[in-house]
Amino acid sequence: MKIAALGDAIMASTLIPAIRRQWPTATIGWLAGQSIAPIVQLFDGVDEVIVLDDQALLRKGRLKALSTIAGTWRALGRRWDRAIVAHTDRRYALLSAACGAHTSVRYADEFAPRKGRWHGSEYARLALGNPSAEVADAHYTALKTDRLPAPPILPGDGPVVVMVPGGARNVLRDDHLRRWPVDAWVAAAAELVTRGYRVVAAGAPSDHEECARVELAGALNLCGRTNLLQLAALLHRADVVVTHDSGPLHLSLALERPVVALFGPTSPLQFLPPHSRTTVLTRAHELPCAPCYDGRNFADCALNLCLTRVPVSEVVQAVTQFIEHTDHVHSAKVLL
Known part of the structure; x- marks a missing residue:
């Protein structure tokens, strides 16, 4: 369960x-x-x-x-x-x-x-039933993608980049330390739009403030306008997904989509499957306190530099590399 x-x-x-x-x-x-x-x-x-x-x-x-x-x-x-x-x-x-x-x-x-x-x-x-068992071949179960609804119709042409600027919220908690600054999302979206990419802001109704800001940069705002299955269909349609350590990250990986993953207080070694199509961006290595998540709580942190120091240019570059090399299957990469 x-x-x-x-x-x-x-x-x-x-x-x-x-x-x-x-x-x-x-x-x-x-x-x-x-x-x-x-x-x-x-x-x-x-x-x-x-x-x-x-x-x-x-x-x-x-x-x-x-x-x-x-x-x-x-x-x-x-x-x-x-x-x-x-x-x-x-x-x-x-x-x-x-x-x-x-x-x-x-x-x-x-x-x-x-x-x-x-x-x-x-x-x-x-x-x-064995805590010491070797499970090198552990993997997500496949998703029955044929049961997904049709993805939302997106205007225009060009590669589809789905951004999930909110997230890290569930029925139990709101982990704001896992989220990249909204201003950075806005700047990244604006640059990707100028490159001809179709940028879509997605998320739950609770993410509306972040998505509304990204919309001002030229993104299509579908935040709160999709149920969970429709969100999955949108992610399945994406050429690249940009998100932090959140539910949509894991859903995108289960759907076998390329992901630019923003990590800070949590460890990608613990939360990413070893052979995923993922580029990890973080600044945790620059700080003695990161990653600070102990499985239950985060450190008492007023400024999550492990994430805020990730520059917009690196996110844009990572997205562009995925789109320009769509025939190449990426294993996890960590940009330090």
Whole structure:
């Protein structure tokens, strides 16, 4: 189960191919919150998606949470042999407590993510039940892209660059330290527009302020005008996606799109699959405090220089290189 946080859910999708290798004929169910269920339903290899109200569970008080847990128990039934809880917080284990599983493992204790290792491989170890297992071939499960809606119609001609200037927000938290400054997004968008690229600003309704600023630079603003599946279709259509460490980053990688990824307080070694088409831009190496994310919290930081020092010119250059070399498959590159 992984019920919230889009990026984490996509990283946890490495569970599916790992389970299939271990138990080829297993029936796989995924307990997902309403906020991410549309994407989980695209995961190849999942036989059933059980959907719960994650807002009620996490934000609407104890009575609503208890009611949601009881409803989840009824929906799950006592028909499962193994429960895999892809959350570090032990309270999530309550959701699967009555599912009948004789074996349960949780993303904590000996299975807690280790510093410097990609989280996708850590999730795969949960499937194997061995925290020391070798999982060099861990990978996202494929997405059923044939089930995506048609992408939005974009005016004009030229390569499509989708920018996600907001993000790093979910039902649990708002991680502003992961976001590049809005002024930098505006300047990068303006330069890309002058080069003839079709720049699209995308994101959730909560990202409207950032996207509105980017729109002033000549971008098409689709922020809040797409649901999650329509956003996925837009990202799938993109020639390049520019974003920071957020749900759209992982969604773009699962859709096998080239990504310019802005990293600061989090480590790309822990959050990027090893063979993705990604150019990572960061200034974390210039600071003794970065990366500062410890798996739960960030340092008490008033100015995230690890991101703010990334120049606009490097973002524009990285986008241009992807577009001018579209036949070349990129492995992850870190520009220091």
